[in-house]
Structures are given as structure tokens and as C-alpha cells.
Amino acid sequence: MLTRSRTGGIAAIAAIALAAVAACSSSSSSSSSSSSASASSSSTSSNPLSQGGSSTSVVVGSANFPENELLATVYAQALQAKGVKVSTKLNIGAREVYYPQVEKGTISIIPEYNGTLLTVEVDKTSTAKTTADVDAALAAKLPSSLQVLNPAPAQDSDSITVTQATATKDHLKSIADLKPYAANMALGAPPEFKTRSDGIAGLKATYGLTFKSFVPLDESGPLTIAALQDGKVQAADVFTTTPQIVTDKLVSLADPKFNFAAQNVIPLVYKPAMNATIINTLNAVDAKLTTEALLQMDNAVITEHASYSTVAAGFLQAAGLS
């Protein structure tokens, strides 16, 4: 089954035929015992590039924003460390550009976010909110050539965020803790938050919160951060991996009742290009990837202008995966 679909994939990837043929020949010989193949490759991979010809080849792609390029680099380096032959295609574009490419196998792996992947591309009517529900819906609805691996704990989701000072003063940890204070707080968010189902209405339905006023700002951008710092708003919709959370000492409140759908980082993969080594490696990376770790890496890349490869290598080393 595995070998047959892999051959089908090769037919589709005419553009990288040479590398794909190499992959096919190695995989057909090792498909019966891929776990032992991966063990041997990792034990002899002091220089992973030198033995590329004998291992599987995959293409790791990314969307066109820094965090996604960083995640793709993390995946690519982790796979290289296990002796997988990897090429990268970063900064491809938006989802509508790269998704069809994964579907037909020109891209084998791309870092995704389970919530938006589900509601934007796979099933627009889905109302799944929790990580488990979203992943189950994805598993059920993805096209047959596609698969998602294990989700990382790391999430890049909407969050209600306050300053450290406000969080300390009012002992805020979760959105639910805002109950006694919301009536005196101005809430800043992008304009559509006013009508979005997980916006004003969602916060009222899920947590019983009614804010003093709503201030339409931008999408977790400079205006939102400035308004929080300035006291123009006391709470704001900020994405959980926005670097200013680190640099400006902000606190994203937990969302235990999932007002916002889960947005776990998750690898979207082209099924025929996978083998046990690749799947185990990516799952091992995801297991170590927390929101905090991702936030720190984003900050290093965006605020401190460190290179993707340096930051990715640092993370993998700290996680014992390099």
C-alpha cells in the first residue's frame, strides 16, 4: 500500500524526478523495515548530507510570514539530523497558493495551524473548537493524499491579552478571571471582532463578559500594542506568538472554554512522501514545541533579526533533537 501510493506520487512530481527516483529506490528496499533503516541512518549521520543519496527526500515548504518560515526551518533541520534528504521552499505564499501544492505532492511537508486549516481550507462549516475536535475533523475531512501529524502544544491563536501590570493587579490568568473587571475595561481588537462569532458575542456567550466599550484597532499589530501600553484599552485581541508579548511584557490569558478555536502548530504532509523516520522525527519536534518556545523563537527572529537557521538550530539543540 505504502509503496504503491509512493510510486503514484512520483508520477505526480515530474519536476523533481531525479530526487524522487532516488527516494523510491531506497524506500522500496526499506519499506518493510523502515524503523531499522531510520535507526541505522541516525547512528551513522555525523554528517547527514554525505549520505543523502541513500535516504528519502522531502520538500519542506512554508507560508509567507516569519513564524511559518521558522517552523519550516525547524522541521527541515530536525529531518536532516535524522539523515533525511531535505530541500526547502520557504515563503511560498498564502494558503490558497501552497495548499494545492501539498495536495499534489510538490511540497511534502508544511507547518500549519489546525484551526484555520480546518475552517479556511478543509471544512468551512466546522464548529470544532478544541485541539482534539479540530484534529478529528481534519482527519475525517482531509483529501486522501493529505495527512496531519501530531499537533504541537504551541498555538498561534487569538487571545485576550492584558499588560503584566493589569494581570498582577487583578490576579488574571484566564479569560474567566475577567468577570468582575470587564465592565470597567475597554477591549481593543480588529474591527470585525464586533461581529465575529468568537468576538464580542462569543466572549459574552462563553464567559459572560460584557466590556465597557469596544475599540476597533488592527490585527494584533502596532496599534493594538500601542493602545494596550497607552491604557487606551485594558484588554486586547493579540495573537499568542506576537513578539511584543515578550518585549512589552504582556500576558495572554488562557482560554479554558475555547472561545477561540485551537490553533496548534501541526505538520500538514503529503502522505505518499512519508515514512516512519519522518513521522517520528516531526512528532518528536512537535512534542517539544510549546507556545512559550515558539514565542521566544519568533521574538529572536522578528525583534532581534536572528537568522531562521540559527534560531531553529538553537531550539533543536536545547530539545535534544539535533
Next chain:
Amino acid sequence: MSFFSYAWDWVTTSANWHGSDSIPQQILAHLGYCVLPLLIAALIAIPAGVVIGHTGRGAAFVVNVANSWRAIPTLGLLILLAVYLGFSVLTWLLPLVVLAIPPILINTYEGVAGVDPDVKDAARGMGMTSWEQVTRVELPIALPLVLVGLRTSAIFVVATATIAAYIGLGGLGRFIIDGLASNEYGPVAGGALLVVVLAVLVLALFAVLNRLVVPAGLRAQAKLGRTE
């Protein structure tokens, strides 16, 4: 559906005319964001234009600065100020004042500097002081051009005050920005249409103003000039 049918449907929906954040309220807020910047710009630019026009000193420098000043992107300035100043009155006021100054300044300067030298001579010959020459001869003669400057600035400001909504304030920009964010074209087109209507009303207002404040003799002269 065309722009106008979207706009018309939205403008004529009576629900949009009542309650908080309704059309009348946002029009009032919008005018509020226009009056103050215009007033401040006029208080700066008219005296400056008169001084430069009357003395002729620094004219090339000031006119060039004012013209290059027009290249400052208003929205960019707004966001810069929001990030560095926070959300004070200056944040929305300053970009609109910056936008409004050049047309008033340049037109006032041109108006005063362009007064017929013979007329200036006569005023001086009558024993008028410098102050009297400016206030009783040069400024009245320059008034039509000063009004052109004010009118241009007023239209700029009426059209551009929509950016106040970008930093969470009200005004007609609220409809445009909120509509764009939630993919509703009615408020986007309707808000834009209302801005155009306001701008046309400003034009009409200045036509009336021109009639009221420009001396009859000058208007007659202008008419004569046109027929010649």
C-alpha cells in the same frame, strides 16, 4: 450590483440612521475631526503666508518646504504617532494639520505677493503703515486666493478625516473600515458616498463664503477679467 446601488441601499436603510454609531452621529463626529485641524492650520498658515508675501523674505524656501511637505503620507504619520505618542488628541490632529497647511500657506502667499505693485505704491503713498497696508489693502485683495487655499484644505481634510477610524475613533471612516473588515460592501460604498457628499457641501459653503466676504469691487473685477 454597482457602487451606487450598494451605497444607496445602505444609505437609505432607516436602521442606519438611528441609535449609537448611526449615520448622523458619525457625520457629526467626522465634522468634529475636520473643524479643529482646519482652524489650527489657518491660524498658522494665513499669518505665515501674509508675512512671506508682504516681505518677500524666505519665499522660495517656505514654498518649497510646504510643497515637499505634501509628500508626507498622512496615514503613515498617524500610525507613527499612535505608536510613539499613544492615543492622545495630537495623534489624529497633527496629521490633519500637516495635511491642511500647505494649500492655505501657498495660496495666501501667492495672493499677497501678487497684489499689483501700483496698488501697493498707492497705499504707501497715502501714508498707510505696514500693518494698514496688509490688513486694508493686500489681504482683502488676496482674499479670493486665501479662500481657494482654505477650500482646498477643507476638502483634503474632509476626505482624509476618515483615517481617524483607523485608530479606533469615529467619523465616516468607521463605516468604511468596519465594512472592509467584515466584507460588507454596503457601509464601505455608503460611507464613501457620504464623504463625497460632505466634500460637495464644503464646495458649496465656500461659494457662499466667497460671495459674503470678498469685497464687491473685487468680485466685479474678477467677472470683468473673465469676460475680457
